[in-house]
Amino acid sequence: SPQLSRLLRCCVHLxxxxxxxxxxxxxxxxxxVESALETFSLALLLTSLTTLRCVxxxxxxxxxxxxxxxxxxxMSVWDTCLQITVACTVVGAWVGAFPIPLDWDRPWQVWPVxxxxxxxxxxxxxxxxxxTWIHHHRKRLTYKSK
Numbered sequence: 001s002p003q004l005s006r007l008l009r010c011c012v013h014l015x016x017x018x019x020x021x022x023x024x025x026x027x028x029x030x031x032x033v034e035s036a037l038e039t040f041s042l043a044l045l046l047t048s049l050t051t052l053r054c055v056x057x058x059x060x061x062x063x064x065x066x067x068x069x070x071x072x073x074x075m076s077v078w079d080t081c082l083q084i085t086v087a088c089t090v091v092g093a094w095v096g097a098f099p100i101p102l103d104w105d106r107p108w109q110v111w112p113v114x115x116x117x118x119x120x121x122x123x124x125x126x127x128x129x130x131x132t133w134i135h136h137h138r139k140r141l142t143y144k145s146k
Contacts, residue, residue: 006059006060009060010055010059010060012060013051013055013060014047014051014052014055017047017050017051018040018043018044018047018051019043021042021043021046021047022039022040022043025039025042025043025112026039028094028097030042030111030112031111035111035112038111038112039111039112041112041116042093042112042115042116042119045116045119045120046089046090046093046119049085049089049119049120049123050085050086050089050090053082053085053086054068054082054086057078057082058082067079068082068083069083069086077134080130080133080134080137081130081131081134084126084129084130084133085123085126085127085130086126087126088122088123088125088126088129089119089122089123089126090119090122091122092118092119092120092121092122092123092125093115093116093118093119093122094115094118095118095122096114096115096116096117096118096119096121096122097114097115097118098114099114100114100115
């Protein structure tokens with residue numbers, strides 16, 4: 001049935017996103033073997049905060065994803081919310097990595113605690129920033145999703 005096929009494609013998107021985030025984290029310097037479970041948990045968190053929302057709003061339509069995440073592709077309020085929250089989440093995780101190499105020996109400096117906190121703070125920042133940005137640019141946006 002079409003619904004089952006759509007659900008399966010959404011699950012594949014989520015799995016690929018998790019593997020993608022895991023690979024990117026390793027390429028950015030996360031421990032490959034020693035902390036693989038911790039790295040995968042951060043990848044799962046990033047997938048939950050970014051890709052899961054996109055799958056719920058856009059579905060498994062790759063063209064819709066490309067349209068929304070291209071430079072001037074967000075046409076609706078929902079697209080803009082996705083853009084802002086995803087960007088804030090990823091930037092938050094990246095900024096969260098800055099305290100890790102500092103030798104303060106704090107428990108929150110252990111991999112990937114500060115990156116997880118950064119991602120959550122970035123996500124919350126995106127949830128606040130998106131409605132603010134939409135309010136100031138409401139004349140250009142619509143509520144219809146294409």
